[in-house]
Structures are given as C-alpha cells and as structure tokens.
Amino acid sequence: MNVLSMLLIAGAEGGPSDFLMFLGRIHPLVVHLPIGFLLLAALVEWVVKKPQFQPIKNYTYYLWGLGSISAFFAVLFGYFLSLSGDYNESTLFWHKWVGVAVLLFSLVCYFLSKKQWKLPAYGKPVLIFLVVFAIFYTGHLGGNLTHGSTYLLEYAPNVVRNFAGMPDKAVPREKVTVLDSADVYLDLISPILDRRCVSCHNDDKKKGDLNLNTYANLVLGGESGEVMVPGDSNASDMYRRITLPETHDEFMPTEGKPPLSADEVAMIGWWIQVQAPSRGFFVDLEPDEEIKNKVEKYLGLDKNQLLSQTVQPAKREVVDSLSNFGFILNSLMSDNHFLEANFSLSEQPLKPQVLETLYGLNEQLIWLNMSNSDVEDVHLEQIGKLENLIKLNLSTNAITDKGLVHLARLQNLESLNLYKTKVSNGLLELVPQLPNLKRLYISDTQADSTIVAQLQQQHQDLLIEFD
Amino acid sequence: MSKYHNFMRRPLSRREMLTVCKGGFGSLAFMSLFGVSTFSCSRSKGGILAPTSNVQLGPHYLPKAKNVIFLYMDGGVSQVDSFDPKPRLAKENGQDPRKKFKVDATQFDNVGKILKSPWDFKQYGECGMPVSDLFPHIATCVDDIALIRSMTSQFPEHTNANYFLHTGSGLQGRPSMGSWMTYGLGSENKNIPGYVVLDGGLIPPGGLDNFKNGFLPASYQASILRAGPQPVANIIPKEKIPNLQEQKLDFIKQLDEKQLEAVGEADAIESAISNYELAYKMQSSIPELTEFKEETEATKKLYGFDSDDPHTRGYAAQCLLARRLVERGVRFIELTCPKVSADRWDQHGNLKDGHEKNAHAVDQPIAGLLKDLKSRGMLEETLVVWTGEFGRTPFAQGLDGRDHNPSAFSMWMAGAGIKGGTIFGKTDEYGYRVIENEVTVHDLHATIMHLMGIDHERLTFRFGGRDMRLTDVHGHVIKDVLA
Numbered sequence: 001m002n003v004l005s006m007l008l009i010a011g012a013e014g015g016p017s018d019f020l021m022f023l024g025r026i027h028p029l030v031v032h033l034p035i036g037f038l039l040l041a042a043l044v045e046w047v048v049k050k051p052q053f054q055p056i057k058n059y060t061y062y063l064w065g066l067g068s069i070s071a072f073f074a075v076l077f078g079y080f081l082s083l084s085g086d087y088n089e090s091t092l093f094w095h096k097w098v099g100v101a102v103l104l105f106s107l108v109c110y111f112l113s114k115k116q117w118k119l120p121a122y123g124k125p126v127l128i129f130l131v132v133f134a135i136f137y138t139g140h141l142g143g144n145l146t147h148g149s150t151y152l153l154e155y156a157p158n159v160v161r162n163f164a165g166m167p168d169k170a171v172p173r174e175k176v177t178v179l180d181s182a183d184v185y186l187d188l189i190s191p192i193l194d195r196r197c198v199s200c201h202n203d204d205k206k207k208g209d210l211n212l213n214t215y216a217n218l219v220l221g222g223e224s225g226e227v228m229v230p231g232d233s234n235a236s237d238m239y240r241r242i243t244l245p246e247t248h249d250e251f252m253p254t255e256g257k258p259p260l261s262a263d264e265v266a267m268i269g270w271w272i273q274v275q276a277p278s279r280g281f282f283v284d285l286e287p288d289e290e291i292k293n294k295v296e297k298y299l300g301l302d303k304n305q306l307l308s309q310t311v312q313p314a315k316r317e318v319v320d321s322l323s324n325f326g327f328i329l330n331s332l333m334s335d336n337h338f339l340e341a342n343f344s345l346s347e348q349p350l351k352p353q354v355l356e357t358l359y360g361l362n363e364q365l366i367w368l369n370m371s372n373s374d375v376e377d378v379h380l381e382q383i384g385k386l387e388n389l390i391k392l393n394l395s396t397n398a399i400t401d402k403g404l405v406h407l408a409r410l411q412n413l414e415s416l417n418l419y420k421t422k423v424s425n426g427l428l429e430l431v432p433q434l435p436n437l438k439r440l441y442i443s444d445t446q447a448d449s450t451i452v453a454q455l456q457q458q459h460q461d462l463l464i465e466f467d
Numbered sequence: 468m469s470k471y472h473n474f475m476r477r478p479l480s481r482r483e484m485l486t487v488c489k490g491g492f493g494s495l496a497f498m499s500l501f502g503v504s505t506f507s508c509s510r511s512k513g514g515i516l517a518p519t520s521n522v523q524l525g526p527h528y529l530p531k532a533k534n535v536i537f538l539y540m541d542g543g544v545s546q547v548d549s550f551d552p553k554p555r556l557a558k559e560n561g562q563d564p565r566k567k568f569k570v571d572a573t574q575f576d577n578v579g580k581i582l583k584s585p586w587d588f589k590q591y592g593e594c595g596m597p598v599s600d601l602f603p604h605i606a607t608c609v610d611d612i613a614l615i616r617s618m619t620s621q622f623p624e625h626t627n628a629n630y631f632l633h634t635g636s637g638l639q640g641r642p643s644m645g646s647w648m649t650y651g652l653g654s655e656n657k658n659i660p661g662y663v664v665l666d667g668g669l670i671p672p673g674g675l676d677n678f679k680n681g682f683l684p685a686s687y688q689a690s691i692l693r694a695g696p697q698p699v700a701n702i703i704p705k706e707k708i709p710n711l712q713e714q715k716l717d718f719i720k721q722l723d724e725k726q727l728e729a730v731g732e733a734d735a736i737e738s739a740i741s742n743y744e745l746a747y748k749m750q751s752s753i754p755e756l757t758e759f760k761e762e763t764e765a766t767k768k769l770y771g772f773d774s775d776d777p778h779t780r781g782y783a784a785q786c787l788l789a790r791r792l793v794e795r796g797v798r799f800i801e802l803t804c805p806k807v808s809a810d811r812w813d814q815h816g817n818l819k820d821g822h823e824k825n826a827h828a829v830d831q832p833i834a835g836l837l838k839d840l841k842s843r844g845m846l847e848e849t850l851v852v853w854t855g856e857f858g859r860t861p862f863a864q865g866l867d868g869r870d871h872n873p874s875a876f877s878m879w880m881a882g883a884g885i886k887g888g889t890i891f892g893k894t895d896e897y898g899y900r901v902i903e904n905e906v907t908v909h910d911l912h913a914t915i916m917h918l919m920g921i922d923h924e925r926l927t928f929r930f931g932g933r934d935m936r937l938t939d940v941h942g943h944v945i946k947d948v949l950a
Contacts, residue, residue, distance in 0.1 A: 333525075395844060439844075441843070441844030443843070
C-alpha cells in the first residue's frame, strides 16, 4: 500500500502518475486472460467426470492457478484505470468488487484442486458456478463502462430491450428533405454531437465530467465549468477544442477518434454564435448563404431531391412494348428503380405512339437519349411531360425554337444536349425556366455568340459548350 | 520485339467474333427477365437468348460514366518528360545519380548520369498545369484533365506490368478490366461486342491475355478490331448479288428450323440460326462503323486526318472510331499504340527521337478526341483514361535512354465525373519516387469502376472457391480527382 501511495503522489496535479495510467490502460488487454483460463478450468472440471478425460484431472489446478494469477493482474490494473475517475461510480463499484470476488473464488478453487480437499454436498459445483457467474457479470459491467450501458442492446429486438427494462428503439428522426423543415438542434447539432462526441461523453463514461447526450446536460458543462457560452463561440471551450490543431493536447475528439469535418465545425460555431437555441427551425435563425450551403451539403440537400425518393418498378408491359419499339432501357442503380432510356440505337422510326408509351415511365425515367432519332418539334410536347428527366440528349435532330417551349416543365433537368439542332433565340426563354440546369450543349446550332454571351451573363454557373 | 508486333496477323474471324457476342446477348436477354430489357428481342424467337450468368446487370449506384476510352501508352511514357517537370534534373544534369539518392536495380542496370528533360515545360489553361513540349495539343485540354503524378506499379518489366494494369494481377490469366465492366454493366449494342480493342498496330507485351475474360464467361473478352479496310475477317460479302446471299441464308435457316422441330430445343442449332442472321447484319453494321462517310472535314481535321505523319493519321482514325463506338453504346474501348519506327514508348536509348515520334502520332488525335467529345456533350458520359504501365528513370540508361521505373509515373483522366484541372500526388525532386498520395493500379481500377457506378468491392465472381474482384483485396477510390 505504501508503494502504491508513493506512486500515486508522484502523479501530476493530484491525478495518478503516468506510469499507473499506462498500466491501467493495459487492463482491457489483461482482463481477457482470466476469462479464458477460468472458463476453461470450469469446463475441464465438468468434463473430467467422463472417463476419457480422466487423465487431465491432475492438471486442472494449473488452470485455476493461471486464472488466479491473471485475475490478480486484471484486478490490479483495473484499479489503476479506475483512478482516472472517468467512469460512472456505481457501475464502477460493482465492477470492481465483483472482479475482486472472481479473484477470491478462483483462489479458493485453486487450493481445492491442488490439495484435493473435499467440500460437503454440492460445494464445489456451486463455487464453480459462482466463478462463472461473477466473470460474466463483472464482464458485462466492464462492457457497460467502456461502451455505455445502452451499447449491448442498442440494436436488439424491442422484445429483448423491454425485457431488460429499456424503452423501444428510438425511431430515427425522419430524413430532412426540405431545408425549411430542418430543426437547428435535432437535425443539425445533435447528430454531430452523437456521432463525434457522445461515445466518450455519456451517462456512464463522462470524460472530463461532461455529458453531451442531451441539450440540458450540455448546458451543465464539465469539470472545468461551462463548455459553451451562447453568443460567443470563441469563449466556448467546446468550440476552442474542436478548432485546435489536431496535434494539440487538448484537441477534441481525442484518442485518435475521427475529428469533426470543417463543415461540422462551422455549423457548431455558427449555432453557438446565434445563442445556441435548443429548438427552432434553422431557416428562422436568418442564416447567411455560406452557412446555408454548408447545411444543405450536410443534409444532402445539394443533390437533386428527386433521387432521394423511392420509385416503383417500371410496369412490365410498358418495358416490353418500349423494347419492341427499339428502346434500350437501363437500370441506373441497384437500390432504386430509376431508369435510362436510349432510342439513339433504334433501327425503327420514331412513331407517335412510341413517345406516348414512354410516358408510362414518367416516374422512373431520369435519363433520356433521343440523339439522332428524327425527333421533331411536335415530339417535344410529349418529351416535355417527362418531368423527372435529369439528363436529356436531343442532339442531331431537326428541332427548333418552336419545340423548345415544351421543355420548360422539366424542372429537374441538369443536362440538356442540343448539339447539331436548329435552336437559337428560344434558348433565352427556356434556360431561365430551368432552375436546375447545369450543362448546356449547343455547338453546331443556330445560336450565335451573342446568345451564348447573354445566357452566360444571366447564368454564371451554367456550363455552356459552344464553338 | 517483332513477336509483339506480329501477334495479330490473322484478324478475328466473323465467326469467332459472333461466338464472343452470343453469350453477351444471352445475358442481356436475362436482364429482360428482371423487367429491364437492354434491346429489342423481337427478332430472336425461340429461346436463342439464353441466360449465361445469374448476375443482375446494371450499376450499383447512379453512374457518372457510361463508357470508357482507355488510351494505352504502351512501353511507359517518361513522366519527367511529359507531365511532371523536375528543374533539379537540369541543375544536376550529367552528375552521378548514385551520389544523390538510392538507385534501385533497373531492368538493364546500365545506370548512366542524371538526364535532364530534352523538352521545355509551359503552363497551360486556367489551372496552369505544366505540360512539356511533347504534347502541345493535349496541353490545350488541361482544364478537363485530372493529372495523377503519383502512380506506382508493382512490376519493373513490361509483361507483368501490362497484366497488372489490365487485370489487376501481375500474373497471366485474370480477367481484364474491360471484361469486368461489360460483365457488370452489359452492352447496349446488339451488333457490336461491349469490349472492343482497337489495334493500332502494337499488341502490348503479354499479348492477348491483356484483354481476356479470364475466369469470367468467354463472352466478356475483348474483340479486336484492326485498323484498315478489313477490321473483321470476311466482313465484305463474297456474293456479288445481295439477293443470292439472302436466299442462301433463308434456305439454310429453313433447313435448320426443320431440324430444330425434329430434335426439339437445341442450343447449338438455335445459336447457329441467330449467328448467321447476326453475321449478315454485321456485314453492314461493321463497314458502316468504320467508314467515316458522315463525318465532316472539320471533324476529321480536328483529329489530324490531314497530318503529314501516317501514324498520326492512323491514330486519328482509331480515335474517331472510338468516338463512334461510344455513340453506338460500346462499354469499354482500348486503343493500343501505333507502330511508329521508334518502337512504342519504351525508349531505352535515343529518348528524344523516340518519344517525339510517339508523341507526334498520338498528341493531336487525343486532343481532337477530347474536344470532339466535349462539343458533342459526350464527354459528360465518357471517361477517357491515358496511362502507360510504368514510368521511366530520371537518370539515363547508357547515354540517352531511360530505363523502366515502377516507383513513379504520371497518368491522367478526363471526362465523366472527373474534376478537370486537378493535379494529384507528388514525386520527389527527381521524379523518381512517389512521396505524397501514392495511387496504386488497384486504386485506379477502383476509381474507374466507381465512375461507372460500380462498387469495386461488390462486383465479384466466384472462382477457385472465393469471390474474386478486379481489385482483389485492395483499392481505394481516389476521391480527390472526382468532381
């Protein structure tokens, strides 16, 4: 005990010494040795009753001995680890003392085996049962200390959870599909904290006495006081620690856990800056463009919203008749039923009923290639009804401005290929009506450089291919 | 070297090509069982299109690229003379490299002095990417190009390095990446196979095993189209009168069908009927593909059809053919190098002359291809990949050559899903070894597959007791070059 206290006093700032902490951290490693030895010993004690295992009976005390020695080190190192004070106290109490019980029981077993003492009645089986039970129980508590008490049954069926006195699995918040419906804490901040911080700052494992699993606990702060000063991110310890250089001692998350992304850091900084509200719509907080873009990206709203919907499989008869008309239909992803249709390789003429049938894929069709297919202005009326189109290739067809007007309803369109068509001024009317258009191909058309310059001026992000 | 050049004296016969095609169509037909048909089956009655594999075709996630054009720079382009300028080589020109850094054993181990690049580098485009005077035309496209300077290979010798680059394994016999792509995605065209190699004159060392299907079904191996008027044997009808041929074919078909009725379903007969029909169709589809009647003079000029150099003209035709194959829905197209007098890019001696001749043959056609694809809006869906199998040493072999260097080389990609104007990875001050962001051949494969909508870890084929992948147990998608 004296040696121990000397080592303890040697520690910096009242905490345990580095060397003790080093040994303490070996506890999770060493702790598996007694588990293995003792369970094996119990197993052997059970099977030696059978004649064919009789010969090993005289060696079982080695197993109990090895188990006891390793249990001793596990207990000792576990004690060192407990000195760091990062753990839930009542769980720790039981983990510690049941662990000590394992050590004592296994020592008793050792002497029983070695000296071949007899116990009255069922004494020995009961003792062995106690060892096994204690191992499982203290092991379970140890798991709770490391991973949190909800870890084991996080994904268990609700029946099992209820049996263990836990509520049903939390229904995840519905995925945000419109920025307007995003809640600032529940949809933005809380998921970041859950993902990056809560594994060390929870009910059981309160590193630095800080718990980040609810807003109320976050406000309570940790051992060095408040971690967040609403309205002043620079004065907030939480913000300071996630923005330090990664190599800095106080950088969070620590212990090699993945750091927050730059956008996540920016979002937390902004949230503290706007008084860290615990609820309310994100858009009501008057975010500027920059943070809006970051939040959209974080929520996956910068991509085409269409693709986040799940569509029904295409109707078999529609697919069959389109195939007979010469369409090639390609599936575009394995977990959804969006389709690409390609008519450019068809050996058959484009008849009016072809496009009428194509409308049967209205929901699934996002890419359409009608290149070099004798498409005329009249056909565009039908094509313009395919509102889910993201890519449309109409190149090398005799279409003009007259047909273009029909395309204005294609609100999802990102890429429009009009290479080698006869379009010109009509583009100036069409393009402003297509909010998602990103790429426009108009080489070899009637459009001239003034039209292109005008389009480019109005839509600076639009890529226009023209020569 | 002659054994490489003469590998493909006999062009692929029409029947061989059909055999290759047949199975592919079968799996396409299988796709229609899943509710998605890849092409019209109206003409093929009677269970001809039987399934050959139980794989559901199609990408895992929304693809960026639909087609790949793989510009293979056979022999290994010197990185320090093309896309990775190293001023230090000029400063230390003529000094002993072994006093400067540790020199690995090379193929010929005839280590000379540090050799500066005979070409100057200039910065091009908005991105300011430096390109040497070897590639004045490609230099005008740098804003569409993502350059990787930190490629490495595992093999310092052509044959193994070629297998590695093409199949993800240095040993002979694994499926080529084009086979994997067509296996995973199928082909859109019923008249042309999904994986085509345009033979520019040089089949790379390792031979046809670079383009084979390995353990994948035979229908996924490459079909090789030769340059010139007869890309596939017997493609010009031998009957003078077209009617006569049709009548002959009809008669054979009648006999076959009679036999079929007698014996019930028989794959061999059914396949024979469809093969004859397809062969007849190919006699029009292949010439239509390889004759450039509807191409304008301006387009041809863009590719370099008017060049004085016959090799430039030849490669220009191959590049234009590649674009036409993409238009026809062919999934994976590889172009091998033209047979210039200097023998590939493998300049163990006479670096300046050899690299100049090779560069002159491919520079303008490649730039023309990129520009043509771009203005047609096809670059959006087509991935163009330019690479050799390894790089070359920054020090001389003998007096004026460069030896093989698998520790660093440069490659680039352009088109679908690629972030143009990017430079990724870094080599040391001599361009000898990668010092930052190494990209392995497995990583390259993973990235190409990613762009095609394929998760390289999920496209597998069970062989030899385990699920095989193009990337084996390796490969990371290089996100930094993606748009």
